[in-house]
Amino acid sequence: MNRIIAKEQLSADVYKMEIEAPYIAESRKAGQFIILQIDNDFGERIPLTIADASLERKTITIIFQAVGKTTIHLSKLNVGDKITNLLGPLGTPTKISNVGTVVCVGGGIGVAPMHPIAQAYKAAGNRVISIIGARNKDLLIMEKEIKKCSDEVIICTDDGSYGRKDLVTAPLKELCEQGIPSEVVAIGPPIMMKFVSETTRPFNVHTMVSLNTIMVDGTGMCGGCRVTVGNETKFVCVDGPEFDGHKVDFDNMMLRQKSYKNQEDHATHKCRIGLNEGEK
Amino acid sequence: MSHIRTFSELEQEAIKIYNEIKDKDLKPKDRMAIPQMDMPSQDPIIRGKNQQEVALGYTKEQAMVEAARCLQCKSAPCINGCPVSINIPKFLEEAAKGEFQKSVDVIKESSLLPAICGRVCPQESQCMEECTVGKSLKDKMKSVAIGRVERFVADLERETSEVKTPEIKPSTGFKVAVVGSGPAGLTVAADLRKDGHEVEIFEAFHKPGGVMIYGIPEFRLPKAIVEKEIETLKSMGVKFHMNFLVGRTRTIEDLMEKDGFNAVFIGSGAGLPKFMNIPGENLVGVFSANEYLTRSNLMKAYDKERVDTPIYHSKKVAVLGGGNVAMDAARMALRLGAEEVNVIYRRTKNEMPARAEEIEHAEEEGIKFHFLSNPVQILGDETGRVKAIECLKYELGEPDASGRRSPIAIKGSEFVMEMDTIIPALGNASNPLIKQTTEDLITNKWGNITVDENKRTSIKGVYAGGDIVLGAATVILAMGEGRIAAKTISEDLLNNKL
Ligand SMILES: Cc1cc2nc3c(=O)[nH]c(=O)nc-3n(C[C@H](O)[C@H](O)[C@H](O)COP(=O)(O)OP(=O)(O)OC[C@H]3O[C@@H](n4cnc5c(N)ncnc54)[C@H](O)[C@@H]3O)c2cc1C
Numbered sequence: 001m002n003r004i005i006a007k008e009q010l011s012a013d014v015y016k017m018e019i020e021a022p023y024i025a026e027s028r029k030a031g032q033f034i035i036l037q038i039d040n041d042f043g044e045r046i047p048l049t050i051a052d053a054s055l056e057r058k059t060i061t062i063i064f065q066a067v068g069k070t071t072i073h074l075s076k077l078n079v080g081d082k083i084t085n086l087l088g089p090l091g092t093p094t095k096i097s098n099v100g101t102v103v104c105v106g107g108g109i110g111v112a113p114m115h116p117i118a119q120a121y122k123a124a125g126n127r128v129i130s131i132i133g134a135r136n137k138d139l140l141i142m143e144k145e146i147k148k149c150s151d152e153v154i155i156c157t158d159d160g161s162y163g164r165k166d167l168v169t170a171p172l173k174e175l176c177e178q179g180i181p182s183e184v185v186a187i188g189p190p191i192m193m194k195f196v197s198e199t200t201r202p203f204n205v206h207t208m209v210s211l212n213t214i215m216v217d218g219t220g221m222c223g224g225c226r227v228t229v230g231n232e233t234k235f236v237c238v239d240g241p242e243f244d245g246h247k248v249d250f251d252n253m254m255l256r257q258k259s260y261k262n263q264e265d266h267a268t269h270k271c272r273i274g275l276n277e278g279e280k
Numbered sequence: 281m282s283h284i285r286t287f288s289e290l291e292q293e294a295i296k297i298y299n300e301i302k303d304k305d306l307k308p309k310d311r312m313a314i315p316q317m318d319m320p321s322q323d324p325i326i327r328g329k330n331q332q333e334v335a336l337g338y339t340k341e342q343a344m345v346e347a348a349r350c351l352q353c354k355s356a357p358c359i360n361g362c363p364v365s366i367n368i369p370k371f372l373e374e375a376a377k378g379e380f381q382k383s384v385d386v387i388k389e390s391s392l393l394p395a396i397c398g399r400v401c402p403q404e405s406q407c408m409e410e411c412t413v414g415k416s417l418k419d420k421m422k423s424v425a426i427g428r429v430e431r432f433v434a435d436l437e438r439e440t441s442e443v444k445t446p447e448i449k450p451s452t453g454f455k456v457a458v459v460g461s462g463p464a465g466l467t468v469a470a471d472l473r474k475d476g477h478e479v480e481i482f483e484a485f486h487k488p489g490g491v492m493i494y495g496i497p498e499f500r501l502p503k504a505i506v507e508k509e510i511e512t513l514k515s516m517g518v519k520f521h522m523n524f525l526v527g528r529t530r531t532i533e534d535l536m537e538k539d540g541f542n543a544v545f546i547g548s549g550a551g552l553p554k555f556m557n558i559p560g561e562n563l564v565g566v567f568s569a570n571e572y573l574t575r576s577n578l579m580k581a582y583d584k585e586r587v588d589t590p591i592y593h594s595k596k597v598a599v600l601g602g603g604n605v606a607m608d609a610a611r612m613a614l615r616l617g618a619e620e621v622n623v624i625y626r627r628t629k630n631e632m633p634a635r636a637e638e639i640e641h642a643e644e645e646g647i648k649f650h651f652l653s654n655p656v657q658i659l660g661d662e663t664g665r666v667k668a669i670e671c672l673k674y675e676l677g678e679p680d681a682s683g684r685r686s687p688i689a690i691k692g693s694e695f696v697m698e699m700d701t702i703i704p705a706l707g708n709a710s711n712p713l714i715k716q717t718t719e720d721l722i723t724n725k726w727g728n729i730t731v732d733e734n735k736r737t738s739i740k741g742v743y744a745g746g747d748i749v750l751g752a753a754t755v756i757l758a759m760g761e762g763r764i765a766a767k768t769i770s771e772d773l774l775n776n777k778l
């Protein structure tokens with residue numbers, strides 16, 4: 001169990017790994033995630049979304065950006081290596097139904113967890129419009145896979161090196177103005193999810209976001225992952241990871257994600273970006 | 281704070297008394313005259329900076345002298361005070377004679393984990409509360425220090441003799457799944473395995489032991505002791521599946537229908553941290569005690585050089601609550617380098633549910649207590665970090681029907697203390713995951729699984745015990761429940777009731 005059976009580099013620091021995990025492969029549903037730990041005694045536990053799974057091969061696929069100590073370490077593991085601890089599937093699965101037209105917005109690495117959700121919406125008979133964005137062409141991932149499960153794909157890059165030179169919120173707003181989306185799903189950096197939610201709010205389009213907070217156990221035991229949703233405290237690992245974007249207090253969540261920021265800059269000497277794992 | 285006597289002072293005292301009493305036929309009056317043996321402990325200033333165990337354990341002479349204080353009452357009220365009815369006078373009698381192996385064997389007839397219970401049981405509200413010595417001296421803290429002797433004989437066995445792997449009956453062909461590896465689950469596993477059943481434990485975390493590993497700190501319960509118990513279980517042939525969250529990785533139904541388990545025991549603990557629901561509770565710098573302790577114990581965040589899991593760098597910490605969890609969090613914060621650690625508690629010291637020894641140790645270490653105070657809000661700075669806590673003063677009201685004096689808020693008594701870290705340690709409610717993922721499993725309104733007196737749940741073949749049934753309770757109660765459940769499971773299996 002937990003053996004890496006395939007590894008691929010998707011962009012400068014984004015990796016895809018297929019891992020043997022028979023139970024998780026069998027139980028997982030769209031929207032769920034795993035927690036992994038590389039060193040049993042000294043490693044930290046980090047959450048990563050399950051991007052795909054194969055029942056035949058009894059595997060799950062994760063896609064991650066090597067930005068913090070653990071993800072950098074993970075990116076150096078190779079086919080045949082084992083991941084010491086792998087727990088999952090965690091979180092409440094996405095509630096998928098046939099609502100009409102669903103707009104799936106994925107930003108950066110968030111396109112990876114978006115993929116199984118878009119697939120599931122498609123399979124449930126929805127019309128799926130995907131908006132995927134990245135800073136530039138090289139950082140855009142999974143375009144092919146997203147195209148396969150979408151009726152229409154809009155690509156945005158910050159620098160215009162591919163697709164539209166726009167933030168993902170621009171085409172989303174146009175769609176809302178035409179009254180197209182029955183529902184919106186957004187996964188990406190917190191700031192993107194915040195602005196996607198602000199974009200859809202005036203149009204009253206239900207918007208689901210998938211949060212990736214700091215976690216420890218992932219089972220509801222510690223409350224480290226808590227967020228404020230509509231003035232209530234929720235635990236992302238069990239109540240989420242998906243919540244109504246119009247109710248999430250993104251500002252508080254972003255501050256909480258930086259809880260250990262200065263401390264970690266100090267700890268991970270080679271970490272170029274200085275973000276901790278929770279901040280992807 | 282009284283003078284804390286050094287190890288050698290205590291050792292000399294015990295040797296002297298031991299030589300005086302060893303050849304005497306002690307009358308109850310003589311026994312009553314023996315002073316209680318103090319527990320040798322690390323110096324408070326030194327221990328406040330390390331994770332090592334605070335209480336160092338009795339010497340041989342101390343154990344014998346303390347055991348000799350037992351009056352060997354015929355009625356043995358202490359046994360009634362013990363949740364698992366250990367034959368206390370008998371084990372003390374053996375210990376007083378220096379028959380330490382016999383002594384620990386007596387304990388093991390009723391308790392699986394004496395080295396652990398000797399350390400963490402709230403003796404002063406169990407066996408010691410009933411002890412005749414304490415009653416005569418009008419101070420239950422002066423009762424025979426039963427837990428300290430228990431700890432001594434269990435430690436001696438662990439450290440000196442090979443712990444025997446218990447005998448295992450011939451295979452019955454039945455297979456039992458145990459959910460959770462806390463004291464309840466470990467006890468069920470041990471007892472069922474001895475009866476010849478196949479036993480597999482499923483644990484969500486990457487290390488077994490439950491709260492004994494992730495919650496209770498090293499300085500109170502060395503992890504090596506818990507690990508040794510787990511090694512014994514492994515040597516008995518109990519299988520451990522780590523990183524396995526029952527309900528998500530596989531459901532109880534899967535375990536029974538697809539994986540062929542004839543019975544399932546749920547010992548998943550309490551494990552849902554309570555918050556106060558006051559403003560500011562989600563600010564940066566507010567951590568549940570569970571999170572704070574899991575980071576520092578299980579994830580070893582105190583080992584800053586080697587460990588990846590971060591822990592908040594705190595200067596002024598306020599811990600909210602008065603139980604063991606609160607004491608552990610406060611004392612951990614001190615050891616992680618906080619300059620000032622405060623405990624804020626709504627009632628007074630007398631009502632604190634924590635073990636008396638932990639309160640005393642916390643005081644010795646310089647933890648500040650604010651009694652009859654309760655937080656109303658946590659204040660943050662412009663970057664969303666904790667900067668202070670606002671509390672209200674309370675006074676004790678008239679005794680209610682139960683004789684308890686409840687605290688009543690004093691209007692206009694608000695006061696603010698500057699803090700950078702707040703740790704709510706208000707106890708745990710039941711984690712709802714198993715209930716949510718198991719159809720037909722009946723729970724009460726607090727989410728605790730409902731069981732009959734033999735620990736059978738509403739589902740045939742499914743049993744439960746420990747904190748998930750009792751609500752946050754104690755190690756010994758969890759173990760006791762495990763014992764009863766194992767007996768029922770074995771009987772149900774062997775009588776073809778499943
Ligand atoms: C900080 C702290 C200090 C304490 N101090 C004391 C003390 O001094 N004395 C005392 O007597 N008691 C103390 N207690 C209470 C005591 O630890 C508990 O009452 C006791 O551990 C309960 O045992 P249990 O076996 O029921 O559950 P736990 O010890 O909670 O173990 C449950 C286990 O089940 C696992 N689990 C949960 N859900 C699942 C699932 N779905 N699938 C798989 N595994 C799962 C958990 O990860 C955990 O390992 C303390 C508790 C805490 C938190």
Ligand code: FES
Pocket residue numbers: 214215216217218219220221222223224225226235236237238
């Ligand atoms: S990660 Fe601990 S409760 Fe969610």
